[in-house]
Amino acid sequence: MQISGHIEHQFREVFPSVIALLLALALLFHSPLATAQESPSAPSGDAQRATEDLNKSAPAAAPSKSEQTTESLPAALKVEEVAPGVFVHQGRYELFTPRNSGDTSNNGFIIGKDAVAVIDTGGSARVGAALLAAIRARTSLPIKYVINTHMHPDHVFGNVAFKAESPTFVGNAKLPRALSSRADRYLAINKELLGDSFAGTEIIPPTELVSNRLEIDLGDRKLLLEAHPTAHTDNDLTVLDEKTGTLFLGDLLFSRHTPALDGSIRGWLALIDKLANRQDVKLAVPGHGPASMPWPSALDAEKRYLSTVAGDVRRMIKEGKTLSEAAGTAGMSEKDAWILFNEYHARNVSAAFAELEWE
Amino acid sequence: MSATRLTLGRISRSLALTLGIFAGAALPAVAADDIWKDIHRDVFAGKAIAEDDGAVSLEAPYRAEDAAIVPLTVHIPASAGEVKSLTLVVDKNPAPVAATFEFGEAAGKGDRMLSTRVRIDMYSNVRAVVETADGKLHMATKFVKASGGCSAAASKDADEALASLGKMQIRTFDADASKEQTPPVREAQVMIRHPNFTGMQMDQVTRQYTPMRIVSEMDVKRDGARIFKMEGGISISENPNFRFTFVPGTDNVIEVTAKDTEGQIFNATSAKKAS
The missing domain is CATH 3.60.15.10 (Ribonuclease Z/Hydroxyacylglutathione hydrolase-like)
Known part of the structure; x- marks a missing residue:
């Protein structure tokens, strides 16, 4: 009891300076804390x-x-x-x-x-x-x-x-x-x-x-x-x-x-x-x-992906849909077939749309 | 100037994150208001602007898929009455005014829509400011997360871009929903092949910036009556693309004249019986 109370007391005193130190560190090293966190919104x-x-x-x-390696190089x-x-x-x-x-x-x-x-x-x-x-x-x-x-x-x-x-x-x-x-x-x-x-x-x-x-x-x-x-x-x-x-x-x-x-x-x-x-x-x-x-x-899956995107985008252009409408919907049937889908797919659709609307 | 801003941004992000760990709170963006203050003074002569009063609304993605082609859509409801002009502003772009549209009679007074694609250089507020017939200003604002849009390499296919410069395409749409509106409106889309070089895209071989070359003016008419006249800046994306409503006429032929900063003129007319 006493010991933990003592620690708690010390901790309260030290805590503000810990925050200050961390803040200073974060500013100094840009954002090492961020990278340590590995949060998607970092x-x-x-x-x-x-x-x-x-x-x-x-x-x-x-x-x-399952795909993520944590080992360093x-x-x-x-x-x-x-x-x-x-x-x-x-x-x-x-x-x-x-x-x-x-x-x-x-x-x-x-x-x-x-x-x-x-x-x-x-x-x-x-x-x-x-x-x-x-x-x-x-x-x-x-x-x-x-x-x-x-x-x-x-x-x-x-x-x-x-x-x-x-x-x-x-x-x-x-x-x-x-x-x-x-x-x-x-x-x-x-x-x-x-x-x-x-x-x-x-x-x-x-x-x-x-x-x-x-x-x-x-x-x-x-x-x-x-x-x-x-x-x-x-x-x-x-x-x-x-x-x-x-x-x-x-x-x-x-x-x-x-x-x-x-x-x-x-x-x-x-x-x-x-x-x-x-x-x-x-x-x-x-x-x-x-x-x-x-x-x-080896080419099959990629061909299917690109054909699906092109097909969906062409149809949406024909229907008079807009770039932003397409970005959220075209090619979504491919979602589960690929890793890093959210990171690349919508951008692919935007690029495909900007290209295919000139056909 | 922009380097300073970047550094500030970085520090504020680190700070926000550090604070976030302890308090679950983030700091507000630094200096955003000051930039708008300057723009308000320089572009709108400091005139009072009503915000979110229903005269204009703006659609923009919170996070852009591609900073070099960020779609913006402006809606002006019938309740706004006659509107003289629309100005699109990207606060933190090197030249914040993306474009100004002066509306003509064929733009009508019903529910109006105008959509285009812009470059966004860093996280920024994007604004649509309209001037109604009574001379009052109204504004809608959206924050967009995007960066590098102005210095991003011009084209995915550099040869193709130059080979097809000046090519235009006009489409008209006959959406059922818009036909049912009273008064009736129709939609058209004008696209022009043009690199719209911002002047901020560097060629490392020559260590030269590709000189600015943009579509600076565009006049769009329906059966001879003006829908809008646009004055464009460097923030309009490569291959400028405008989609908009107009009041139908007899033939609904859309006629476009555009001019770029090199003085080159581009003309196009939609097919007579527009589909």
Whole structure:
């Protein structure tokens, strides 16, 4: 009794200064308390909301529990050998948070006889460095190419970690423009989202540009790089490992993670049909989803999602409905089929509406 | 200026959160009223404005799906009588006046609606201010959570945007509900392909801002009678899009003349028997 009474007394005296201290800390470190809280309505969520057009780096709402990893980033990324010499790291089904350091997209590397090619580098310098460590645990061959599949930060922000390896950075011919017109925003917003784990991140645009097709050789291993018309973005690029028929689709392929539309829904659907007919592909690596997927069934769910959205939106436009009416109703039948649906879907509908009303 | 505001915003959010943990309360937004005071003085000459008196109402999403295309819909009821003009204001945008619409006779005096899409640069109050025939001002306000709308990269498909600049599309709608209204009204939609460059979108390669280029004027008529004349600012979204009611005439042909800040003129006319 006495002891607890004593403690209570002391606590009352100390309490105001504790609040003051916490306030001061919160101001000093911006909002470490917020991130510790992991609440969907935390301020970082507000900031993240601002990033919607970054697509892969939007708000802080929690994905379903079973999908959420609470581990922080390891020194070397865990990778899976999906085909001989082809390695893929599966990113988390999450939005950017300080804890995941921007490890939210798939990235990979292919080892040839003479050299290595990296395909996408993750969402921060830290993820890029962990990918480099995973590569170096398997080979000491030079990294000759770092290829980016499109402009989104979760695929390009790790480029900087490879600078010292002096690779050729390769991308769609439209990638430099897409990055440059978004650079300030991408950097500012992702810095806010990732906090300390953003340290050292900078944008490294490609110097070798692909406007149609480009073949590169890693030594007894040829990769076919192809630029595509506007689909997920206006600067999509796929990478085919000819030896194993493994196609890296970047964000032209989403699985489980809600697709994010930042290009053209018509273009994307047309491209899916075109790709599905390809006979030279045996295995698909999505930009978000499992490390690898069977071909061409990998495309089915995404095609269904985009067709549903396009169909619903077209019908609503025909009926004279408005953009805001569509945002709340179109494509809702897909809700249970995808992770992060609330974070991406309504925005996809808005984008689809603004595109399809011109038909 | 905007950097200072950002910092303030951050601090206030941290503060609000910290307080929230202990007291479940949040601090009011900092300095929002001061911005409106300036706008009120500069744009409306400090004239008295009646708030939420039923002469105008505003629909806006509390949280925007896309800060670069935030749909705003303004309703003016028949009870407001004749309305001279409507001004859309986004308090915290670099140029707060998004657009001003001067109504003509074909806008009518019944229940009116006008809807457009705007860019919103940071969490802000959005206002619809109308001036009724008696010269009085009336206002409806909504708070919208959105940010980065003015500096967001212009287009999802940059080549397509330039290739189709100036293309226009006019639709008229024949909703049963609006036909039954007395007096009867109809709805039309005018869309114009235009990047509406804000002047705040930077090209990192050249380290230059893409110069401002916006649709600055638009005159919309029905069978030669004016529905409205718009003066637009940088806050109107890429591919400006207006949907509005009008009083039906004999042919219901909608005719649009628009002009951008480069002096380029865009004309379009709806098909005669508008469907």
